Amino acid sequence: MAIDSLYEVVRPTGNSGLREITPAPPLAKLEGKKIAFIWTIFTNGDVLADALSEILHHRYTSLQTVKLPAGKKINWGDYADESIEDVVREAGVDAAIVLVGG
Amino acid sequence: MRATTWIEKAGIPAVGIICTGFVLSAQAIARMLGLLSMRIVEYPPPNIATQTKEQIKGRAGIVLDHVIQALTQPAPKPKMVPIGELETRPRDIVFKGTLREVNDFFYDHQWTDGLPIIPPRVEAVEEMLKYTDRSADEVLAILQPARREATIWAVAVNGVMAGCSAAYMPVLIALIEAIAEPRFGLQHAGSTAGWTPLIVLNGPIIKELNFNSGQGVLRPQRKANITVSRFLRLAMMNLAGYQIGTTDLACFGTNYLPVLAEAEEESPYEPLSVERGFAKGSNVITVLSCLSMSYHFTSQETAEEHLQILANEVERELGGQYVQVMTIFGPDITPVLCLSPLVASVLANAGYSKKDIRKYIFEHARIPASEFDKELAGLWVGFTACKAVEQGKLPKLFCETEDPQRMLPVMHSPDELLIVVSGSATRNRNFVSKQTGDQGLAVSKEIRLPANWAYLPK
Numbered sequence: 001m002a003i004d005s006l007y008e009v010v011r012p013t014g015n016s017g018l019r020e021i022t023p024a025p026p027l028a029k030l031e032g033k034k035i036a037f038i039w040t041i042f043t044n045g046d047v048l049a050d051a052l053s054e055i056l057h058h059r060y061t062s063l064q065t066v067k068l069p070a071g072k073k074i075n076w077g078d079y080a081d082e083s084i085e086d087v088v089r090e091a092g093v094d095a096a097i098v099l100v101g102g
Numbered sequence: 103m104r105a106t107t108w109i110e111k112a113g114i115p116a117v118g119i120i121c122t123g124f125v126l127s128a129q130a131i132a133r134m135l136g137l138l139s140m141r142i143v144e145y146p147p148p149n150i151a152t153q154t155k156e157q158i159k160g161r162a163g164i165v166l167d168h169v170i171q172a173l174t175q176p177a178p179k180p181k182m183v184p185i186g187e188l189e190t191r192p193r194d195i196v197f198k199g200t201l202r203e204v205n206d207f208f209y210d211h212q213w214t215d216g217l218p219i220i221p222p223r224v225e226a227v228e229e230m231l232k233y234t235d236r237s238a239d240e241v242l243a244i245l246q247p248a249r250r251e252a253t254i255w256a257v258a259v260n261g262v263m264a265g266c267s268a269a270y271m272p273v274l275i276a277l278i279e280a281i282a283e284p285r286f287g288l289q290h291a292g293s294t295a296g297w298t299p300l301i302v303l304n305g306p307i308i309k310e311l312n313f314n315s316g317q318g319v320l321r322p323q324r325k326a327n328i329t330v331s332r333f334l335r336l337a338m339m340n341l342a343g344y345q346i347g348t349t350d351l352a353c354f355g356t357n358y359l360p361v362l363a364e365a366e367e368e369s370p371y372e373p374l375s376v377e378r379g380f381a382k383g384s385n386v387i388t389v390l391s392c393l394s395m396s397y398h399f400t401s402q403e404t405a406e407e408h409l410q411i412l413a414n415e416v417e418r419e420l421g422g423q424y425v426q427v428m429t430i431f432g433p434d435i436t437p438v439l440c441l442s443p444l445v446a447s448v449l450a451n452a453g454y455s456k457k458d459i460r461k462y463i464f465e466h467a468r469i470p471a472s473e474f475d476k477e478l479a480g481l482w483v484g485f486t487a488c489k490a491v492e493q494g495k496l497p498k499l500f501c502e503t504e505d506p507q508r509m510l511p512v513m514h515s516p517d518e519l520l521i522v523v524s525g526s527a528t529r530n531r532n533f534v535s536k537q538t539g540d541q542g543l544a545v546s547k548e549i550r551l552p553a554n555w556a557y558l559p560k
Contacts, residue, residue: 007204007221008195012213012259012340014250015189017241021107021136023177024115030170040105041430043151043482044158048119051162052169070105075493077482078430079540080105085112095173096116098105100124101150101482 030056033094034064040080042101049099066091070098103128103142104289107135110177117141117172119165121149127292130348134247139177143168192238192255193224208263212345215335215358219263230258233271235552242275243282246289248343252278256341264333269311269560270326273387274333276549277301278341280389281334283545287432290541291391292344296352297538299334300392300438302522303363304375305385307549310560315363317526327360334358334389359392362524368443369523370450377456377521378546385549390436390520391542393427396534400445405452408445409459412532413466416519419534420512421469425477428514429490431539435513438520438535439463443527456521464516468509475506520544 027033037053039045053065068091071081080098088096106128109116120128122144132140143165150158190196197207204221208214220226231238231254238255245252254275261274281288281299291297308315314324322328335358344350366373375386398415400408420428420437428435439459441449449459475486487510488501497514513519525531537544552558 004200006198006200007223008198009204009208009221009223010193010227010259011190011196012208012222012256012263012336014245014248014252014256014341015192016249017244017251018134018136018249020138021111023137023139023141024110024113026115026174026176029174038105038109044153045150046482047155047158048145048150048162048165051159052166055162055166075495080108082104082108084105085108088109088114088116089112093114096106096109096114097169097173098103098109098116098118100103100118100120 027095030060030063032062034066034092036066036068036088036091036093036096038068038070038080038084038096038098039077040070040098040100041077045099045101046077049097052097066093068093103131103140104135106140107132107137110137115141115173117143117169119143119145119169121145122147124351126348127351131247134249134343134349139179141172141177143172192253213340214263215332215339217332220265222259222262226262227255227258229268230261230266230271231255233268233552233558234275236275242278245278245282245342247292247349248341250341250343252282252337252341257337260336260340261333264336265325265329266333267311267325267329267560269558270330270333272549272551273303273307273311273330276387276547277330277334277389278337280387280545280547281342285543286389286545287540287542288342290538291338291342292350292352293538293541294351294353295393295538295541296355297391297393297542298356298358299389299542300359300535301331301334301361302374302388302438303361303386304366304373304380304388305549306383307385308363308366313361313363315365315524316368319362319524320360322360324360327363330361331358356392356394362440362522364522365443365524365527368527370447371456371521371523374520374522375546380546380548385551386546387549388544388546390438390544391538392438393536393538398533399529399531401530405449405454408448409454409462410466412439412459413463415532416463416534417467417469417512419536421467421473423477423480424536425469425474425512426481427536427539428512429478429487429495430481431541432543433495433514434543435518435537435539436520436544437513437518437537438522440522440524440533440535442525442529442531443523444530445532446523457516459521460516460519463519464511464513467512469512470506471508471510472506474510
């Protein structure tokens with residue numbers, strides 16, 4: 001085939017098998033809420049979580065914080081697993097702060 | 103940042119705090135999980151890993167202001183194109199042009215690895231389809247992170263582009279089935295470690311399709327070895343959705359490796375596929391992550407001397423910072439020890455089975471606990487082998503005492519080491535391939551041939 005022949009080609013990408021997720025509504029305020037800290041791995045994510053928690057408690061006296069693992073049957077600081085969806089539901093938290101270290 | 107997406111899916115607002123340089127990637131991953139609007143707060147440079155506790159505390163107040171804002175306001179409006187909006191039907195012609203124009207078009211769409219491709223014309227794709235009994239529309243898997251459908255058709259398209267012969271199609275299908283297994287952990291292939299898949303091939307198909315299993319097996323020259331591997335790279339881009347800078351954050355990265363076909367006729371041992379539970383004579387593909395490969399050769403006389411050198415090399419390769427990988431990246435690792443047929447024969451002639459080799463190496467490739475702990479402390483302060491045992495990350499034998507001079511293995515168990523025989527039959531060389539735990543654990547799949555395979559031209 002000559003180099004200047006024309007080629008009609010198809011695309012190499014697969015169709016999307018995704019379903020769109022609607023983002024959760026925001027909190028009206030933080031007072032009285034239960035906030036989860038989730039460290040999902042790597043250096044100093046835990047240090048930042050502790051620092052943020054300290055300031056949050058100082059600013060909002062009725063706020064609760066809780067450290068949660070990023071999934072079932074894993075430890076604080078491990079890679080996240082899809083079961084985190086159940087972990088946060090079961091913990092009854094109102095919002096979550098997810099930290100990745102460096 | 104998958105965690106943030108999964109929490110939002112539960113109807114709970116979640117903000118992800120990540121270091122500068124990872125924002126695009128986080129957004130891309132979230133999009134691939136279905137979340138177009140993500141709450142993100144950037145931790146300003148330098149990278150948090152390089153900062154002291156005091157420095158982090160000093161910045162926490164500013165970071166928190168952004169966190170509060172993110173949690174008390176609606177998620178930012180998406181700037182991205184809605185999922186599926188740009189898709190055409192698989193057989194639709196998306197471009198018409200000369201060879202160079204087609205290549206430029208594909209390159210501009212980030213559909214190639216930078217090398218010229220064979221234009222995927224419908225006729226060429228249909229030629230590939232003759233080598234499978236399966237329907238072109240069959241969805242083999244939804245591949246992460248993009249969660250795109252890997253159909254038989256899409257496999258054939260990428261096979262054409264990579265320069266594969268049509269007869270390689272059954273191998274390509276098995277490869278996609280292998281990387282789609284959850285155990286492989288395809289969603290981690292864009293990690294900063296920058297690993298690349300290593301493909302090991304067993305069975306009569308090695309000869310039938312003219313794969314190289316001898317001298318220079320990992321050189322890019324034999325068509326079957328290199329184009330099958332290139333196909334996998336293209337599939338990871340086009341079907342799994344890996345793109346450098348967004349979903350692929352490899353710090354350096356590694357080019358794709360030609361298929362490591364086992365030298366079954368020259369090897370004194372059962373092939374890897376038989377050890378992994380397949381019948382002798384089956385055609386089997388095994389795929390796993392490869393971080394790096396060592397270099398060494400053995401020049402001693404007795405089998406025991408060879409074994410000691412192999413143990414030293416395994417210790418050198420797996421006993422450094424790699425102990426972090428074996429500790430935190432899941433409960434298993436699957437490193438590969440590749441022996442040349444000559445070295446394998448020296449060991450086999452002295453009566454050593456593969457099991458014996460693994461046992462010897464497990465018992466002799468060891469490092470002091472003090473060194474092991476020093477490496478783990480690089481992950482976070484105070485993390486040790488004993489703490490890892492407490493958390494169930496390492497087996498009990500890693501903390502039988504707290505003596506810092508006790509010697510610790512560099513694998514969880516002898517069985518983790520995969521032994522393959524390949525390369526030049528007359529050379530005394532070997533290599534160890536580092537594998538990244540739950541990022542690319544070894545998965546094997548049988549290659550299923552079409553009913554009329556014997557009658558098809560190869």
